[in-house]
Amino acid sequence: MEGVAAEAASLAGHLKLGKLIYLYDDNHITLSAATQLTFTEDRAQRFAAYGWHTQSIDDGNNVDAIDRAIRAARQETERPSLILVRTHIGYGSPHKQDTFAAHGSALGEEEVKLTKENLGWPIGPPFLVPEAVEQHCHQVVHRGRQAEAEWNEKFAAYEQQYPELARELRLLIAGELPPGWDANIPQFPADAKGLATRVASGKIMEAISQTLPGLIGGSADLNPSTYTELNDAGNFENSAMAVGDLQGSAAGGWSYAGRNLQFGVREHAMGAILNGLATHGGTIPFGATFLTFSDYMRPPIRLAALMGIQVVYVFTHDSLALGEDGPTHQSVEQVASLRAIPQLLVIRSCDANETAVAWRVAVETRDRPVALVLSRQSVPTLDRKHLASADGLRRGAYILADAPQAKPQLILIATGSEVGLIVAAQQKLQEQQISVRLVSMPSWELFEAQSREYRDSVLPPSVRARLAVEAGVTQGWHRYVGDQGDVIGVDRFGASAPGSVVMREYGFTVEHVCQRALALL
């Protein structure tokens, strides 16, 4: 019933994933009701419409029939297979079979006893494993060991013949990065006009896609906007479906070796598929969409965080500055709500060079998901000769520039596209003899992982006049600006107008930053 399953099944049919087999436990019962109350569609027909092979089994206790159906499904290599198996929940329980009571609660001691009697099963011991089952399990282990030995033998032969490729595969399986994987990542020269961090991200991906064969992913129908197409890396598609020069195709052909996943408008399935790729191993999966639409894939993002797996989210168009598409598309609360997810690393980089470091962190972080939050609009590439190195991103927050005086009167903190604003504001304030420290704070999570000493060195407890600027809800910022600080944020929805107009009207101007900063002194 869940939409994510529909998205995934539609895509699996399109991709002709012939190895995929679903066993549908069709017990006619949901958590709270008979399925007849809410779910009377023809499932086999629906899956046939998706391009699936379907089979039905009337009796879920007919193991031979299930075995035959699985064999038939394996024979079918051009289409994924659905096997609908009619079962009975709580099978054999005299009072609970076929009722939702058997879904959420244990049967209870008495009903277990009655069920065993009913099924002709010994009452004790409570967990009886018949010898035949035990033997079967041993056989399964044995079969697995044999299969592993065969694979190892095969791989040894492969290694002999293709030492380079074998080494690459070993690295991928081990989850290790090839030496020099990041050597091609560009250094972006200082540039007042600069470029959007999504564009910088695209250039960085171009540089690492060649050295990281495990990098695989795509966008939910937004490649031209998210800049996440891997050049010449092909399309993950069934080769039989290839059409010359199809709009939206990546260069490099159609095959299952393609590393561009074309998810379609299916954010939720995209998130779930990325989790599957990550848990399979051998890959660094990424998925892209507009930041606002991260809402569509929160459940799989949460699961990635809970499982501690590496998935890279590329969330572009990260604020009001998205512009004309208006408040439905303008992210306001998404950065805060992503930060709320435990173990998820959220990085909102301020320029091209921070974005390069952010990608380094994302690739190196093997045990948790990372969300890269990127701008649609151009942002200046900061002059790192006069400002601190973008490597500071690794510590979550860092002093971008300090007041010439020993102790700053004021700390301006910002993330992402608003860092350019505080840099400009500092200049204006210095003209008024106000000594300002600038802090770029791309990642709360990385900052919180630093020592108290480091954190206090960036945000000294003695400097109370602090202003944070971020084009999103202010939630959570008071922790960093403190009782005597202030936050310029957006605690309401956006508006439809050119991005620069919306940003100005919502107070993201150098003048407004200076004004609010001065009010703190």
Next chain:
Amino acid sequence: MEGVAAEAASLAGHLKLGKLIYLYDDNHITLSAATQLTFTEDRAQRFAAYGWHTQSIDDGNNVDAIDRAIRAARQETERPSLILVRTHIGYGSPHKQDTFAAHGSALGEEEVKLTKENLGWPIGPPFLVPEAVEQHCHQVVHRGRQAEAEWNEKFAAYEQQYPELARELRLLIAGELPPGWDANIPQFPADAKGLATRVASGKIMEAISQTLPGLIGGSADLNPSTYTELNDAGNFENSAMAVGDLQGSAAGGWSYAGRNLQFGVREHAMGAILNGLATHGGTIPFGATFLTFSDYMRPPIRLAALMGIQVVYVFTHDSLALGEDGPTHQSVEQVASLRAIPQLLVIRSCDANETAVAWRVAVETRDRPVALVLSRQSVPTLDRKHLASADGLRRGAYILADAPQAKPQLILIATGSEVGLIVAAQQKLQEQQISVRLVSMPSWELFEAQSREYRDSVLPPSVRARLAVEAGVTQGWHRYVGDQGDVIGVDRFGASAPGSVVMREYGFTVEHVCQRALALL
């Protein structure tokens, strides 16, 4: 492609919504590609599987064919209708037709000119409305006026015959509450054992479902857990589908007059359908699920907030205390991420009587959605003779009990199920001669809407020792506890064990509250 559309279409087919007509603009192009890249399922067959009537039109410019198809769809009263209409995006544009370039960008002046020439349309004026079209529009207005007049006449006759029912309908359409609608809401007596706020919510809903005929809704397959079934209010189902005594059915029969919506396991569609009901008017729609699964319906929650419409979400099982289902089901970050959504009112009530006030607020709030966050586990029903009235909830936060001394040394703040904890902690601390103020803070949004004076009276700037206790992420709490305060929260995922064990292990004990409170002094 989006899962929410699949969920909704499946449910519409099940419900036999014969009045529903989808016009599917089948232009073979998505934002970034040809649909052939990602979406090759048989859409007509899929919708047929859902129980829809389907028709296909080869030429989207054949207005007569579309008109005939719509007429046929209207004739079909037992099934919703899908009309697949083959169209061409950017129709007539020599360079952009059938390309995704026509999706996201304007054609541009030159291409508009070429398109007009190509279609034999006058180049100027830029917005030409031919006289025939204008006349047609006038006719439409005329037809609408006539229809309205007829309806008014009909309604006047109805009013003559059924004055009581007509009055009720008028109130519903006007969005006004009938006098005495809340008269039956119980007062819950003080009780140390108490009851779960979800159970209290169920009793309150029972009391108001009779007086509020516009109250309509249900859960995503969780009625026995969310306590959101409206007694005897029937099932919103097609009467032809009625089956005697079906598991999960509400009492009161199957018909479109039923007020229990059986959503199935379709949270996202549930959220979207609630928005449809709210914008239609005449209803107070509600939807229920576990708090964690609010993640599945964030996009429609966001839209409800953006549109400023009344939808009531009943989110139960609101913390780690959910217990054995484990971290996938235990909400940790959801309260924070809901609070991040602008204009959404989030209320986490602490006991049965606060829950009653929360429901009052939810029903009275006509211009924004309200999320009621409720506990699975029992919480004490506070003794309001010795503590402040639950009406304080209306102000978001209120002094539940004050120190006997003039000025408290310490403020303990909590929401929901953790309020019981701070009440117990206060007793312990008073024994040590520490004067403690207790603040129940069920809603940040309501509190922020109060005057500075009121807010300072609850949380006086001069009292810096403040401890907030909430079984969720600490994000955002520093705003209320301040630089010298502390927060007991959960900044990681939960764990699988009985709820009381998890809560204890995560520090939600009177002892831990006292210990952290003392450390502030």
